[in-house]
Amino acid sequence: MTAPHEKSRDEVANNANERTDDGDRAIDALLARVRAAVSAQPVTVAEVPSHAVVRRIANDASDLAGLFETQATAVGMRVTRVHGNQVGGPSTLDAEIAQTLARLIDSHAGTTGRAVVAVKDRELARIAECAAGARLASNTDDDLLFGCAVGITDVDAAIAESGSLVVSTNYRIRNAWITPPIHIALVRESQVLADLVDLFESRQDALDAASTTIITGPSKTADIEGVLVTGVHGPAAVEIVLVA
């Protein structure tokens, strides 16, 4: 892939300069035509209507974490809740997260499968790296991403109404949640928003990254005779560790 790029770099620069004027002219022409077209018909809607009816879940709904668990399960993801007070379990919350992660990695990657950790939260990153242990992917080039059995990420937010995860490239390796066949997501209960509307109204920062993806289930297709198959391009399974 590299050779043709190197060769054509000058060409790229030349082309880019040469085309800019033409490109600007084309954009100006489009804008002028759109302006004329817009005024050719009367404005029928003066104001954007209130979106109140779009919201299904109120912000003060009790037990958003519970609702998130139900909805995420309904779209085919698995949720494990971690409270830090498991009877006979490890004494701290961190230890319980680590134990849960280790169990999930074991079950999907065995002892030799590689796990890529793309976690922004420092605390959670440290725990995830420990849990991955010797299986932790040591560098992060694309080939390795394709070679990993498990991608572990945290999230920018989660949405109770649809059971969705919001993950951005902000301090996370892009597509660590898409490329490996299994995605493990670490979600803190405090990150769960009531409704999709809240993401766009009050968590604009989540959309600041070069790329943000709202994930609602494992990768799915029903193209062949309407039969549902998971794991077509993205992960076949999404495991959520919901931390109190």
Add this chain to the structure above:
Amino acid sequence: MNELIAPPLPFDMKPRAREAVRDLKLQQFVGSATHLKDIHRGGIFDRDFGHDYDALRTVARDTKQHALDHLDELLEQFIANARASGATVHAATTGAEACEIALRIARAHGALSCVKSKSMVTEEIGLLPAFEAAGIKTLETDLGEFILQIDGDAPSHIVTPMIHKDRVATAQSFVRELGARYTEDPTELTMIAREHMRGLYRAADIGVSGANFLLADEGAAVICTNEGNFDLSVGGPPVHIVFVGIEKLIRGARDLAPFLKLLARSGTAQPLTVYTSFVRGPRRAGEHGGPKELHFVLVDAGRVGVLASEKRDLLRCIRCGACLNACPVYRKVGGHSYGSMYAGPIGAVLTPELERAQAGGGAGLANYADLPRASSLCGACYEVCPVKIDIPKFLLHDRARLRERGLSPKSEGAMLRLWRWLAERPMLFRLAIGAARLHARLLGQKDGSRAWLRAAPGPGAGWTQSRDLGMPTGERFRDWFATHAAKRDTKRGAR
């Protein structure tokens, strides 16, 4: 371009429809799949929005209409904000121009291979044939589109492109084209495709996609998929091009929620598509993965003309496919009968309109004279449309234009005149209906089930060329009315 979706003009729908109606397999797949989808759509809206469903659609309708009414401002904002985040923005008046822009970008990078995620507008502008002609090997990564591609077939549904194909056809093409072992199991077939594509994602020189929405505030594009193929095609290659019709613009993420909630529920009865992906500029400093160059190609290809016309409403369409699933005509004739990548009710009004509004000006309706009549005007498309496009109104409008221009078939006028003449003469009307009932009985329909006349005599012959005529059977409406009126009167009397 594939003749199935870009036929020679003027387009004659009838031979294709006739063939489709005789194709028992197609009848079975398309009929049952669309019916199920329609039921699931209704179910999820009932469950999640109940009585608010209609209000939600009104919000979506007005939000999108407002965007269209202010498209010039939104376009300016989008361009400024997309550039601010490092993307390059291009404008194309025609499909050919859009392809030319893409070829220029590809050439500048010496690109020889491309991964593409599903996009209707790239079908419209003929990007694939243009890339192939330039020696750029392009892979369709949406599973349905991939299977159609290796078969030289074309999409027949906006959301489920290979709705007309079965697992046997898929199994055979995988053996033939990929050298895979024969299996009819959908899971195994899907995994074969997955493995085939993994390496190609990593090696591709360029990525191409469409977009479901453009956000003016953020200068970003929103892409909805269920498979995750978009994220992989934008994540790997060093260059990505987003082709997008200008009508996809909305103010920003603040207006997005109603559309996302409606799109997935209307199309596939999901609360959201599995992946709703936002692309906002190329890879940033210190980031791992993502394209080093991101291009937006804003496509007109007739849209500006539609915006200026009394059919501006059509640009509200978010391509959810619900009107196709609900349409009794689409269910019978399938997508390829419409001679366009836009099939079904929305295709019937949009295809001629986009062609008319092309730069240079096409013949529009005259080229697609069958499309406005490919409807029973039952109104199902309007009822299910998440942005409330009154498709029947536009179909009627087009039929009137066809009549004015003398483009309606003679038989239609003759039949309607005959009907009117009869309806004005009660005695004769009753006699004619009596004769028809007798005829239906002779056809063997004694049980009151619906009988259909496939070839009517005399002036009716033209009418039954493209549709069957329902025959009166069972109880007569007059008798039914008389009985019920009597019953009602008795009830009232008793009270």
